[in-house]
Amino acid sequence: RGADSDLGGFGALFDLKAAGFVDPILVSGTDGVGTKLKIAHKMNVHDSIGIDLVAMCVNDVVVQGAEPLFFLDYFATGKIDVGVASSVIAGIAQGCTLSGSALTGGETAEMPGMYAPGEYDLAGFSVGAVERDGLLPKNVAAGDIVLGLASSGVHSNGYSLVRLLVERSGLTFEDNAPFEAGVTLGQALLRP
Numbered sequence: 119r120g121a122d123s124d125l126g127g128f129g130a131l132f133d134l135k136a137a138g139f140v141d142p143i144l145v146s147g148t149d150g151v152g153t154k155l156k157i158a159h160k161m162n163v164h165d166s167i168g169i170d171l172v173a174m175c176v177n178d179v180v181v182q183g184a185e186p187l188f189f190l191d192y193f194a195t196g197k198i199d200v201g202v203a204s205s206v207i208a209g210i211a212q213g214c215t216l217s218g219s220a221l222t223g224g225e226t227a228e229m230p231g232m233y234a235p236g237e238y239d240l241a242g243f244s245v246g247a248v249e250r251d252g253l254l255p256k257n258v259a260a261g262d263i264v265l266g267l268a269s270s271g272v273h274s275n276g277y278s279l280v281r282l283l284v285e286r287s288g289l290t291f292e293d294n295a296p297f298e299a300g301v302t303l304g305q306a307l308l309r310p
Contacts, residue, residue, distance in 0.1 A: 121187075121188060121220035121222055129223075130188060130190065130222030130223045131222075132187055132188050132220070132222065132245070134187075134247055137187065137247070139247050139249065140249065141249055141250045141251075142247040142248065142249060142250070143184075143247065143248055143249075143250050143253055144184075144245060144246070144247055145179045145182045145183075145184035145245070145246045145247065145248060146179065146243065146244065146245045146246075147175045147176070147177075147178030147179045147243070147244050148175060148241065148242065148243045148244075149171075149174040149175045149178065149241070149242060149274075150171065150174070150239070150240055150241045150242070150274075151167055151170045151171050151174060151240055151274040152274055152275070152277050152278070153277040153278045153281060154167065154170065154274050154277040154307075154308070155167065155237075155238070155239065155240065156277070156281060157277070157281070157291055157304055157307055157308055158308060159236060159237050159238075160291055160304065161291055161292075161302075161304040161305070161308060163304070163305070163308050164202050164205040164206050164209070165205045165206075165208060165209050166209055166308055166309065166310045167206060167209055167240065167308070167310075168191075168206050168207065168208065168209025168210035168211070168212065168213055168240070169209050169210075169212055169213040169216065169310035170213075170273060170274045170310045171191065171209075171210060171213065171240050171241075171242045171274075172189055172210060172213025172214055172216070172217055172219065172242060172244070173213060173217070173273065173274075173310065174242065174273075174274050175189065175242040175243060175244035176189070176213075176217040176219060176244045176246075178244070179244050179245070179246035180246070181254065182246075182248065182253060182254050182255075183248040183252045183253050183254035184246030184247055184248040185218070185246050185247060185248065186217045186218055186219040186244055186245075186246045187219060187220065187245055187246050187247055188219055188220040188221070188222040188244075188245050189210070189213075189214050189217075189219040189220070189221055189222070189242060189243065189244050189245075190221075190222060190223050190224045190225075190242070190243045191207075191210050191221075191224035191225070191240065191241070191242050191243075192224060192225045192227070192240065192241040192242070192243075193206060193207070193224065193225070193226045193227070193238060193239075193240055194226075194227040194229060194232070194233070194238060194239045194240075195227070195228060195229070195233055195237065195238035195239075196228070196229060196230050196231060196232055196233040196234070196235065196237070197228060197230060197235070198226065198228050199236065202236075202238070203226065203238075206238070206240065209310075210224075210242070213310075219244060270309070271306070271307075271309055272307065273310070277307075280307065284303065289303055290303070291303050291304030291307070292304060
């Protein structure tokens with residue numbers, strides 16, 4: 119609803135009126151998945167990292183009251199491995215579906231010598247909209263109630279520390295997760 123672009127264009131189009139907005143404010147966010155990519159590379163698991171990428175960007179838009187509208191990605195590597203890239207992009211598409219965002223475009227950059235063989239980096243960009251009178255936060259004051267939502271895991275923040283703790287513990291990502299039966303530590307840490 120509102121995405122109005124064809125493949126091959128240099129810019130993505132989005133019709134805010136067709137999406138039902140009357141007096142919208144655009145809200146944008148950009149982010150990456152940080153060093154969680156190191157675990158994805160080590161485990162050779164690439165299908166969930168795209169979900170994390172979308173979530174990191176969309177979360178920054180949603181907390182301001184905006185509805186996520188569209189998403190663009192940036193995938194950079196030294197040499198494109200079609201299987202890996204397809205898996206990552208499938209995860210990004212799934213993340214967009216879960217968040218209600220249209221995947222309107224992106225960039226794939228092949229830069230020989232820039233990355234170690236088999237490694238890549240990701241960045242994403244999310245745009246949302248909110249009616250002007252719905253923009254958050256609103257008049258936050260002492261005495262207000264703060265709601266906290268339980269997290270299903272570490273997601274994409276703090277993975278430099280997580281990797282250091284795993285290293286110091288003597289565990290490997292292929293070992294059984296000490297906190298969850300039936301999965302490896304790497305599988306548990308890669309869950310979006």
